[in-house]
Amino acid sequence: MNRLQQLFQEKKNILSIYYTAGYPNLGDTLAIAEELEKSGANLLEIGFPYSDPVADGPIIQASSKQALDNGMDLKLLFQQLKDLRKTVSIPVLLMGYVNPVLQFGVENFCKACAEVGVDGCIVPDLPMVEYERLYQPVFAKYGLSNIFLITPQTAADRIQKIDSLSNGFIYLLSSSATTGQNLQVSNHTEAYFSRIADLKLKNPTMIGFGISSKETFDKACEYANGAIIGSAFVKALDTSNLKGSIETFMQNFKQD
């Protein structure tokens, strides 16, 4: 069992934070991770930047561009995470697009993840069929979880298939949309969340996209094991007071 699987066994209302490696400054990656753990995050998703991020909204896209301009790449990211496990104990996922992974080499990528203590990956444009055909044994060899996304439009049989291939959690998109839009919990969304809950999946679920406040976080936790905050956190980062801006942001999510 890896750190991720253990987390879901032990905890409810899991707060996961996404941020982009190498943003706002190239050297901030590990410092942000440490600060987030201290401030109460239960899980981290570290984004590795890509030049053409189709599923991202403007805030995360702009952070990726800045990170690339700063000089971030996968090789450097793994160097920066070399001592991750000396100071960070919560589970860490890497999130990014498939092309940088293919160029790094899938086996090299998985090996490097395992060496630095990364627990799993989210690669939204890696097709399930390709993962199953080519990469699942490599992920398994290095003990990595691969996280799949589902949306309100994902058909029931496909959700079951995703559940069978998953071994961490399933990333439930609050709507079919790019990142950075506000969660609107309508009857429609509630029906979708309930539909997923009724499927009694073997994997836990986390709700992402549109979570920006304690209120939306709590709402999401009614339907899933926790929620993921991305754009709202990236937007809140303040270059001139990184530590302070993280603390202030995370204060909002302290349990009552």
Added chain:
Amino acid sequence: MSYFVNEKGYYGDFGGAYIPEMLYPNVEELRQNYLKIIEDESFQKEFHQLLKDYVGRPSPLYLAKRLSKKYNANIFLKREDLNHTGAHKINNTIGQILLAERLGKKRIIAETGAGQHGVATATVCALRGLECVVYMGEVDIKRQAPNVARMKMLGAKVVPATSGSKTLKDATNEAMRDWINNPVDTHYIIGSVVGPHPYPDMVAIFQSIISEETKKQLIEQTGNDQPDYVLACVGGGSNAMGMFYHFIEDEKVKLIAVEAGGKGIDSGFSAATTALGKEGVLHGSRSILMQTPDGQVVEPHSVSAGLDYPGIGPQHAHLFKTGRGLYVSITDDESLQAGLLLTQMEGIIPAIESAHALAYLEKMTFTGKENVVVCLSGRGDKDMDTYMKYFNL
């Protein structure tokens, strides 16, 4: 060996559908329906009727006599420049708008570089009364003002893409984002043989009218439907795929794809994808693309906005890798000179895209007997500004 798509959406090592889950239902809906719809008799009838009466097909296959004498071969020009809206792009947009209607879509989105595909999309939306949104890089909006005006006049909303290099690839990203955010009522008309399966196959099928007509016209004019060479320019590669389509399995016909070499392959300002690119994933399919060792997409350069794309369609990647097609490149200067030459020898001002294909004739040697077909993919009206500056007209 098959040069066409297999049931999984691949051309050899290339193709597939590398898309986030948000796009899966849209792409799957297309995949399950496109062949059924296209092969339906009523679709075929309507498609061909519109190509004939609205687009003006068949486009002529013109034996360019003075050019033929100069190059010592029979040089035929497939005149896609004579289509309504001035290029081959309309063949595909007519097909896709009929398909979108049959899928019950109410809203059309598209991306455009030079504006030819945007104009072709805005045109068919006006024709069928559908809402149209065209994404175009902010930089391209400035350098292709007449086409922007055309799109607006046709009722389309032109949305500037302000991310990245503010050109075609960024417009493509924006269009994909729009599609992700509007999964139910919107159809995305991709303008080239790129994108996730089934787009490369679907667009190639619509453009294959070019080679279908060419074969018939060659029989009429030469008694033989088998030319020695066919040439076409390649950005994403839709006119080339249409020009190659019905010749692909006839290995006696040599296929020559001409990429934009820009200021020279090693100049840092080029769009010669097969020379400079590596295998990877961009805009939803595995193909060959220009990228850094870290897998970041590199900005291409070409004097022709329509060839200014860092990748090629997956079927082209397959033809290149298997050696079935010869992939070469022509510089900005060579293409502009070839454009002027055609203008002065045959009275036809070609699009600078098409002039790339023409320029490669200079590098070939002939015995006087060869039949050569060059796809004249578009007319040069949109490029007058570039021609004027280059030749001090």
